[in-house]
Amino acid sequence: MLFEGLELVSALATLAACLVSVTLLLAVSQQLWQLRWAATRDKSCKLPIPKGSMGFPLIGETGHWLLQVFSKIFSHEALESYLPKIQLVIQDTLRAWSSHPEAINVYQEAQKLTFRMAIRVLLGFSIPEEDLGHLFEVYQQFVENVFSLPVDLPFSGYRRGIQARQILQKGLEKAIREKLQCTQGKDYLDALDILIESSKEHGKEMTMQELKDGTLELIFAAYATTASASTSLIMQLLKHPAVLEKLREELRAQGILHSGGCLCEGTLCLDTLSGLHYLDCVIKEVMRLFTPISGGYRTVLQTFELDGFQIPKGWSVMYSIRDTHDTAPVFKDVNVFDPDRFSQARSEDKDGRFHYLPFGGGVRTCLGKHLAKLFLKVLAVELASTSRFELATRTFPRITLVPVLHPVDGLSVKFFGLDSNQNKILPETEAMLSATV
Numbered sequence: 562m563l564f565e566g567l568e569l570v571s572a573l574a575t576l577a578a579c580l581v582s583v584t585l586l587l588a589v590s591q592q593l594w595q596l597r598w599a600a601t602r603d604k605s606c607k608l609p610i611p612k613g614s615m616g617f618p619l620i621g622e623t624g625h626w627l628l629q630v631f632s633k634i635f636s637h638e639a640l641e642s643y644l645p646k647i648q649l650v651i652q653d654t655l656r657a658w659s660s661h662p663e664a665i666n667v668y669q670e671a672q673k674l675t676f677r678m679a680i681r682v683l684l685g686f687s688i689p690e691e692d693l694g695h696l697f698e699v700y701q702q703f704v705e706n707v708f709s710l711p712v713d714l715p716f717s718g719y720r721r722g723i724q725a726r727q728i729l730q731k732g733l734e735k736a737i738r739e740k741l742q743c744t745q746g747k748d749y750l751d752a753l754d755i756l757i758e759s760s761k762e763h764g765k766e767m768t769m770q771e772l773k774d775g776t777l778e779l780i781f782a783a784y785a786t787t788a789s790a791s792t793s794l795i796m797q798l799l800k801h802p803a804v805l806e807k808l809r810e811e812l813r814a815q816g817i818l819h820s821g822g823c824l825c826e827g828t829l830c831l832d833t834l835s836g837l838h839y840l841d842c843v844i845k846e847v848m849r850l851f852t853p854i855s856g857g858y859r860t861v862l863q864t865f866e867l868d869g870f871q872i873p874k875g876w877s878v879m880y881s882i883r884d885t886h887d888t889a890p891v892f893k894d895v896n897v898f899d900p901d902r903f904s905q906a907r908s909e910d911k912d913g914r915f916h917y918l919p920f921g922g923g924v925r926t927c928l929g930k931h932l933a934k935l936f937l938k939v940l941a942v943e944l945a946s947t948s949r950f951e952l953a954t955r956t957f958p959r960i961t962l963v964p965v966l967h968p969v970d971g972l973s974v975k976f977f978g979l980d981s982n983q984n985k986i987l988p989e990t991e992a993m994l995s996a997t998v
Contacts, residue, residue: 630759631928634683634752640935641831642749646682647936648829650674651943659978664953666971667795671788673697678936679783684776685751686736687743699728704785708964730773737772752779786853787933789965791940793851794844796972797898798944799952804843804900808945811839818946834938842900844937845910848919849886850898853965856881857921882918883962889916949977 633639654674658665676697680686688696706722713719740753750758756775760767767775798805812818815837817829834840856879864874872878887895891912892902902909910917920927927933944950953975958968 628928630756633755633759635928635932637831639750639752639755640931643682643751643932644829644831644935644939646749647678648939648943650678650681651936651940652947655943655948655976656978658976659948661976664973664975667974668788668792668967668971671791671795672701672784674791675784675787675936676700676780678787679780683752683779683783684736684740685747685753686740688732688736692732696729696732699725699732700780700784703729704781726777729777733773733776734769737769737776782929783932785965787936789853789967790847790851790933790937792967792972793853794847794937794941795944795950795974796957796968797843797847797851798941799950799974800957801898804898805945807839808843808941811837812942812945817942829939829942831935834935834942837938837942838905839900840938840941842903843941844934845903845917846898846900847937849892849917850896851960851966852882852886852919855883855962857925859925882921885916885918889913891916947978951975951977 651674654670654677658670677693680688680693680696703722703725706718706725709718709722711719713723737753747754753772753776757767757772798808809818815833817833817837858877858879861872861874861876861878865872886892889895891909893909901907915922918926920930920933951974953973954970958970958972960966961969
C-alpha cells in the first residue's frame with residue numbers, strides 16, 4: 562500500500578509539474594510574440610499597436626485604417642500586377658539554382674527567394690544584388706534573435722537583434738528615399754506605394770520611421786512562412802513524381818505547357834491560375850500537411866463554454882492549426898499526401914468551417930493568404946515547366962517545427978535546366994563524361 566501511495570503521489574507531482582510547465586510555456590510564448598511585434602518597430606512609431614492575438618500584422622491584427630490598407634495591398638487588382646514580377650523573380654532564381662554545379666540547400670535558398678520577392682516586388686526597391694545579399698544576411702541575424710529574452714547585455718541575442726534592426730533600418734531608409742525620389746518607369750503600384758498613398762488619403766502623413774517600421778513588418782510577414790511552404794512544396798514533388806507529372810498534364814491541357822516542354826510566354830494571369838484545379842489541390846494539400854506555423858493566439862472577447870469548460874473574457878487562448886488538421890474527422894488518411902482529397906469529386910474540406918485553416922480563420926484570417934498562394938502556384942508551375950530536380954541525399958531529412966516547419970538539414974537538392982524537350986541540360990564536363998564514344 563505504501564508503495565502504491567508513493568506512486569500516486571509521484572504521478573500527481575509529475576502532473577502538477579507538467580501543468581506548471583505548460584502554463585509557463587504559454588505565458589513565455591505570449592510575451593515573446595509581444596516582443597516580436599515590438600522588435601520590428603521603433604519606440605517613436607505612432608501606428609496603432611494591434612489588439613487581439615499578439616500582433617502579427619498580416620494576420621489581421623491591425624487598426625481599422627491599416628486593415629483597409631492591407632486589403633488594398635492584397636486585392637485582386639494588386640495581385641494581378643504583382644504576378645509578372647513574381648514570375649520573373651522565380652524564373653531568375655530557378656536558373657541560378659540550375660546553373661549551380663553542386664546541390665543547393667533548398668530551405669536556405671527559399672529564404673533568399675522570398676526575401677528577394679518582398680524587396681523587389683512587394684516594396685519595389687531597386688537595390689543592387691551585392692547590397693541585397695548583405696541586407697539579407699543582416700535580416701537573418703535579426704530574425705534569428707527576434708525571440709531572444711529581453712536581456713540587453715553585450716553579446717546577448719537581444720542586443721544582436723537590436724543591432725541588426727538598426728543596420729536594417731538604415732538600409733531600408735536609403736532604399737525608401739531613393740524610391741520616393743525616382744517615380745518614373747513604374748508600371749504598377751507596389752505595397753509601399755499603396756501604404757503611402759492610403760495614409761495621405763486618410764490624412765495620416767507617415768514619418769520616415771513609420772515607413773521603415775511598416776516596411777520591415779511586410780518583409781517579416783512575407784519571409785519565413787512562405788519559405789517554409791516553398792520548401793515543403795519542393796519536397797513533396799520530389800517524394801511524389803506522379804503528382805508532378807499530373808500537374809504537367811494539367812498545364813498541357815490548359816495550353817500553358819507545350820507538348821514539347823516549353824512554357825508558353827505571357828500565359829500566366831490570375832484567371833489562368835484559378836482554372837488550374839489540380840494545382841490548387843496540390844497547394845492546399847501542402848498547406849494541410851505541412852502548415853508552416855503551429856497555431857496562433859487570440860484574446861477572448863466574451864466568456865464562452867467549450868466541452869464543459871468555461872473560458873473567461875480577457876483570457877489569451879492558443880489554437881493549434883496542426884492538431885486541427887491531424888484530428889479533423891473530414892480528412893481520410895490524414896498522414897497521406899493526397900491532393901485529390903480537395904478535388905471537386907471529394908471536397909473533404911467542404912464538410913465543416915474550421916477543419917482546414919492553414920491561414921487561420923474567422924475575421925482574423927491571414928490577409929496575405931492570397932499572395933502566399935499565388936507565390937506557391939507560380940513556383941509550382943515554373944518547377945513543373947522549366948526544371949528537373951533530384952534529391953542529393955539518400956533519404957529525406959527529418960522535419961522540425963521550430964521556429965517554423967522546415968527540414969533539419971535544409972533539404973539538399975540538385976537542380977538541372979531543361980531544353981525545349983524538357984531534357985536535362987547537364988554541365989559541360991558532366992555531359993562530356995556521359996557521352997557515348
